[in-house]
Amino acid sequence: MRDEMNWGQVQRHCAALVPERDAEMRTMETHAKETSFPIVGPAAGQLCYQIARMVRARRVFELGSGYGYSTAWFARAVRENGGGEVHHVVWDEDLSARARKHVARLGFNGIVRFQVSEAVEALARAEGLFDLIFNDIEKERYPDSLAVIEGKLRPGGVLIVDNALWHGRVFERADRSEATRGVRELTRRLAEDPAWITSLVPIRDGLLVAMRR
Template structure:
């Protein structure tokens, strides 16, 4: 649950009641995530999932990169908008939990377009020659700035980049944060807003979603 949902749960329910329904496979995945994981709040969830789906459908990307798979909910939202010959590469290092996204990826009608890799994203980005037109990052916050720097040469003009949890439960308002993750998130938000190669907006959805577009 996010900082904003805690402040006004009634509004969150209203928004969900007036948002397009999630596919049945996502309902089942969301339920199983809450049943079988110790940190189910890490899932993208209903509202953010529908936003990811719409953004993907609007841009119709051919090559998506996701850093931080968790149980695969966001992956299955993003793949809805992929071009017919497109691919999504989703990266995570949690081998113990990997059975869950694998299960739902195999069930999905888009199974042939999902490349799930248990690999460190920094290593992947340093090795790959691929160019991406959509990137979603919801992983270890202390590496957000490094991820931003590493993806810059790997995205084309017009590409969409999304960072999750960029309001960090309101901690970004702290003048001199002691927590390293808060410092890094604040640095990322500052960098993205001042980089002349990009245009950006922070959406106060759940725990904050930084939407960045390469010019």
């Protein structure tokens, strides 16, 4: 029976469990479909929201934020946790401006802080420690981002990394591209380092969920 399970069917089943979203979130999802923009999508968004609620995150830092879809899931969790801040960082001025509009329409203005910058550099400059860090930057940079993340996550804090399956490329032995090697290396380092407790959750393109001991 397990062999008969179909990947698309499993993913659709997971997505169907996500409760109805705000119309603005639906608009963002439709835009992603129409333009093939790689947002995390509802099932991974719901998991991010759930984890942020579980660790009672009040300070969240996003690396590579796009037009604010994943940001909105974290902002909702932070608001329900009693308030705090979610750092939206992307190096594209236009995406940052679009994110501001969506975030305002969703009513998360007081929570989200916007920065147009290379994301790892922005994290290195940020003050204080974070409860949760979400990494969705270019995959080539995944390994180098880890040292900065380790210095900015509180003990017991959670790192979530998107694209851990990298559309199946992590399984293709012949794929030695920098991006695929970046995903493989970050995965291996988080899984092997006893300072982290790590699982790969195969929702959508795979999320690494790692808790800092």
